Amino acid sequence: MQTLLRVKCPNCHSSVLWVAEQRSKPFCSERCKLIDLGEWAMEEKRIPGESLALESEDESFFFH
Numbered sequence: 001m002q003t004l005l006r007v008k009c010p011n012c013h014s015s016v017l018w019v020a021e022q023r024s025k026p027f028c029s030e031r032c033k034l035i036d037l038g039e040w041a042m043e044e045k046r047i048p049g050e051s052l053a054l055e056s057e058d059e060s061f062f063f064h
Contacts, residue, residue: 009028
């Protein structure tokens with residue numbers, strides 16, 4: 001018998017089965033997934049470290 005993996009939702013910490021049918025994984029629901037996305041978009045969450053400054057305000061660096 002195969003043991004099913006359970007993880008905790010990063011937002012509400014409820015238990016989530018790691019199966020193909022769980023489309024919002026690692027979140028328990030689409031709601032928790034969107035709450036997390038909103039926190040990143042509003043810069044309430046961020047990856048620790050130094051901020052990177054852009055060298056140029058124009059878009060020419062995209063076309064090198």
